[in-house]
Amino acid sequence: LRAVSGHQAGMAAVATDTILDNGLNGRILIVDDRAASTERIQTALRDTHTVDVESSPQEALFRAAETEYDLMIVSLGFTDFDALRLCSQARSLERTRNLPLLLIAEQEDTARVLRGLDLGVNDYLVRPIDRNELVARVMTQVRRKRYADRLRTNVQQSMELALTDSLTGLYNRRYMETHLETLIEKASQTERPLALVLIDIDHFKPINDTYGHDAGDEVLRQFSTRLQSSVRGIDLACRYGGEEFVVVMPDADLSVARAVGERLRRNIAAEQFPVSKGVKKIDVTISVGIAMRREGDAADTILKRADEALYQAKRDGRNRVVS
Ligand code: GH3
Numbered sequence: 001l002r003a004v005s006g007h008q009a010g011m012a013a014v015a016t017d018t019i020l021d022n023g024l025n026g027r028i029l030i031v032d033d034r035a036a037s038t039e040r041i042q043t044a045l046r047d048t049h050t051v052d053v054e055s056s057p058q059e060a061l062f063r064a065a066e067t068e069y070d071l072m073i074v075s076l077g078f079t080d081f082d083a084l085r086l087c088s089q090a091r092s093l094e095r096t097r098n099l100p101l102l103l104i105a106e107q108e109d110t111a112r113v114l115r116g117l118d119l120g121v122n123d124y125l126v127r128p129i130d131r132n133e134l135v136a137r138v139m140t141q142v143r144r145k146r147y148a149d150r151l152r153t154n155v156q157q158s159m160e161l162a163l164t165d166s167l168t169g170l171y172n173r174r175y176m177e178t179h180l181e182t183l184i185e186k187a188s189q190t191e192r193p194l195a196l197v198l199i200d201i202d203h204f205k206p207i208n209d210t211y212g213h214d215a216g217d218e219v220l221r222q223f224s225t226r227l228q229s230s231v232r233g234i235d236l237a238c239r240y241g242g243e244e245f246v247v248v249m250p251d252a253d254l255s256v257a258r259a260v261g262e263r264l265r266r267n268i269a270a271e272q273f274p275v276s277k278g279v280k281k282i283d284v285t286i287s288v289g290i291a292m293r294r295e296g297d298a299a300d301t302i303l304k305r306a307d308e309a310l311y312q313a314k315r316d317g318r319n320r321v322v323s
Pocket residue numbers: 167200201202203204205206208212213214215216217220241242243314318
């Protein structure tokens with residue numbers, strides 16, 4: 001009995017594997033100008049994958065750059081086109097650099113297959129093609145492509161995490177400070193204005209104390225959304241720390257920066273913040289300090305001046321913009 005159940009367990013494992021691969025539906029582009037020779041390949045793959053056929057190499061490259069294919073199968077048997085040129089072009093284009101390439105070769109093509117592998121072709125099959133081998137090799141490439149895509153996405157995500165604040169999704173202080181140096185340099189070269197807007201939520205500690213830390217977090221998140229939507233596309237909004245935010249505004253003179261700061265201040269004061277699933281609504285105000293870049297300013301010099309303006313806004317009674 002034990003032997004039987006062991007065997008069944010083994011069967012189950014194999015079945016799961018097969019199911020996973022069967023669920024892996026790849027998008028495949030076959031490139032060949034002779035319909036008859038693609039027919040069998042297409043038929044073998046059609047049940048599992050989505051298969052497109054393209055007879056023009058140039059068109060194939062366009063399609064591959066536009067569509068998220070998992071594999072391009074290139075026939076070496078083009079009548080008057082060197083299929084390897086297509087492979088080399090695919091490798092040099094940003095959009096198709098990571099697209100797996102599988103060559104279909106004739107017996108006498110050995111030298112060209114070697115050149116293809118040198119160009120970065122991933123695999124090849126020689127005619128006459130064995131159906132099972134084709135299916136298996138295609139699946140290997142599709143699986144590898146998906147795995148590589150997942151890895152890339154993970155890398156991108158961790159890079160974003162390093163640049164953004166996890167509570168609000170805004171850029172973090174580190175990113176802002178790096179970017180600010182660049183923007184200062186650019187403003188200096190182009191002799192265009194650069195404004196720095198420093199924002200601090202008024203009496204935020206009592207919000208935490210009265211409604212709880214979670215409600216405080218909720219206010220910070222909602223504020224960030226409202227901040228992001230009230231700045232221009234080229235402005236850089238970041239969470240500077242706790243309940244302090246910075247907006248770096250390239251190409252904005254003092255009147256533009258004041259207008260943005262004033263509009264935000266008014267908008268925040270005018271509309272309450274719903275917290276605790278909307279059960280409670282909180283009045284929030286902000287104080288804003290603005291500084292313009294002056295010739296020779298370093299990042300911390302502008303920040304310090306904005307901080308002095310902010311401090312003045314607090315002293316003058318909060319809920320105001322000082323520049
Ligand atoms: P002022 O008008 O002078 O700015 O008063 P304030 O209470 O806003 O200033 P203070 O600097 O004394 O308090 C800021 C508070 O922000 C203290 C800190 O506990 C809270 N805080 C900082 N980061 C977070 C956070 O991520 N979540 C929450 N809920 N609170 C935070």
